[in-house]
Amino acid sequence: MRFRARVEVQLRPGIADPEGATIERALPALGFEGVAHVRAGRSFSFEVDAPDEGAARTTASELADRLLANPVIEQSRLELEAI
């Protein structure tokens, strides 16, 4: 079976996010009011061949933890769908 994985990587709560803060500071100048707590992150997608969803999830989450996110400062969220 083949699965499409989407991994979202964000800084852990409590880790300062200079990118999100810079975006947030720019918002009033653009006329956006009432927007707060902007956090920047990255999104990755890839396809995994695996016998079942559990095996695909194991591969994808290991890939996310070992490479796509730096667990010291980041956390990842995984979504998986059969294709």
Add this chain to the structure above:
Amino acid sequence: MAPRIGVVVFPGTNCEHDVVQAAAAAGGEGVLLWHGDTQLGAVDAVVLPGGFAHGDYLRPGALARFSPVMGSVAEFARSGGPVVGICNGFQVLTEAGILPGALQKNGRLRFLCEPARLVVSSTASVLTAGSAVGDELVIPINHFSGNYTCDDATRARLQAEDRIVLRYAANPNGSIDAIAGIANEAGNVVGLMPHPERASSALLGSEDGLVLLRALVRAAATASAAA
């Protein structure tokens, strides 16, 4: 014979020749090592120099950690060999888990390229053994992700074990505790964001980096004699 300082070249590394030249000025002999080789060869110390290893894709240092040479670098470090990561090299060492913590994007998202005033905070490392605590050094920084961060337990441990080797006199990038460089438990592995090789001649505006590099060359000579 001058101690041999292996300088690892990844695709995108750009400070290797500066380090080779500065190593010579400090009394060593710089030898370039290719990241794709699995062996280090006959070297007495290893430097991971600055630049953009593997294009800094994903995160600085994230892909360099998987380069074939890194297994030997980790083994060399474990066996007590002197290893120094400068700037991008520091990022590689943290990504590889050889040093704790991480280098985040600078506070206020500023790319910084300027001389930095540093204060020696510990002499228990191969890079600062020739200095005294409180010595001030002026050495350039040149980075976008030099904002050192780690969890509270790691920070407490670094402090308790005297492993914060260099601090900024005026914190330029938001690093916790104004950390500019740290060492491992044994002091044989050091990572720092400032570039000592760019402060290795009066012509460059400062010779303060030579103080650090001479200490590294001495540590390499000791390692060589012990081997």
